[in-house]
Amino acid sequence: MKTSLDIPKKELTDLLRYTRSKTKREAIVTAVKEFNRRKRMAALVRHAGTSKTFMTADQLLKLRQAK
Numbered sequence: 001m002k003t004s005l006d007i008p009k010k011e012l013t014d015l016l017r018y019t020r021s022k023t024k025r026e027a028i029v030t031a032v033k034e035f036n037r038r039k040r041m042a043a044l045v046r047h048a049g050t051s052k053t054f055m056t057a058d059q060l061l062k063l064r065q066a067k
Helices: 009-019 024-046 057-066
Strands: none
Touching (some): 009 024
16 A cells, blocks of 8 residues: 655655665565564553463472472
């Protein structure tokens, strides 16, 4: 999808350098994917340890030692 954006030159230059991308499009797509990945990971982390059905670390350790 084509979109016109006014991205500050310094920010775009830094983005190209940090992503090691050859094109502006590649750098922006990489940045958007990374942003989305981090947001998904943050949402997943918020749920870590909230399930009542999973084993605790101690239970898992005891199970492994019993074998």
